[in-house]
Amino acid sequence: MANLFKKLFELVAVAIEKKELDLARLxxxxxxxxxxxxxxxxxxxxxxxxxxxxxxxDLKEAAIQFFLxxxxxxRHDQAESAIEIxxxxxxxxxKNEFACQLLANIYQVKGQPDKQAVYLQKAREIxxxxxxxxxxxxxxxxxxxxxxxxxxxxxxxxxxIKVANEGDSKAMNKLIDLxxxxxxxxxxxxxx
Numbered sequence: 679m680a681n682l683f684k685k686l687f688e689l690v691a692v693a694i695e696k697k698e699l700d701l702a703r704l705x706x707x708x709x710x711x712x713x714x715x716x717x718x719x720x721x722x723x724x725x726x727x728x729x730x731x732x733x734x735x736d737l738k739e740a741a742i743q744f745f746l747x748x749x750x751x752x753r754h755d756q757a758e759s760a761i762e763i764x765x766x767x768x769x770x771x772x773k774n775e776f777a778c779q780l781l782a783n784i785y786q787v788k789g790q791p792d793k794q795a796v797y798l799q800k801a802r803e804i805x806x807x808x809x810x811x812x813x814x815x816x817x818x819x820x821x822x823x824x825x826x827x828x829x830x831x832x833x834x835x836x837x838x839i840k841v842a843n844e845g846d847s848k849a850m851n852k853l854i855d856l857x858x859x860x861x862x863x864x865x866x867x868x869x870x
Contacts, residue, residue, distance in 0.1 A: 689730035698733050705730055724750070725763075732770075741771045748780055757784050775804040 693701040705726050728743030744767040751760035761784060764777040771777070778801035785794035 685727070689727065689734060692734045693730060696733065701730060701733050728763075737770055741767055741774060745774070745776050745780070748777070752780060752784050752787075757788060760784055773804050773807070775801045775808075778804065 690705045693705065724743045725747045728740050728747055731740035731743055744763050748760040748763040751763065761781065764781045767774055767777045778797045782794045782797035782801065785797065
């Protein structure tokens with residue numbers, strides 16, 4: 679909980695620095711009303727944080743907080759608010775399959791199969807694209823592993839580890855060199 683408060687006050691400082699005074703007030707009101715007076719509002723607890731991260735430009739953390747807010751709202755009979763939040767999230771993170779799946783679930787509960795189908799299809803497309811990207815990265819890295827396997831057997835690595843654990847500095851240096859070779863071979867390919 680202390681970490682949450684620390685993040686909250688860091689975001690207040692950023693909001694003030696960016697002259698987002700309404701946002702700073704919202705965050706401070708959240709703290710003083712919901713936290714210090716003991717009010718428990720599990721539905722919208724994360725929403726001010728999401729807005730603050732969004733204003734700060736931390737879109738990854740904003741996406742997480744918006745999604746968690748929408749998910750809670752959908753569980754507390756606030757479907758319309760959850761839909762608005764998911765649509766906002768998809769506005770800046772259009773490949774967020776979690777938001778699409780949540781929208782599909784909400785529309786299923788609301789009895790709107792046409793809208794449910796749209797978001798299920800979008801989630802499938804996003805996941806298929808992510809799978810293709812993962813497979814392409816694997817295809818880039820696979821030849822590197824094949825070369826390493828040709829040059830180094832698992833028995834050799836096990837032997838080096840055993841000897842290194844016994845305190846042999848030469849074996850430890852060989853392990854470190856092997857790790858460097860693997861990283862040198864992998865990092866340039868994986869980063870692209």
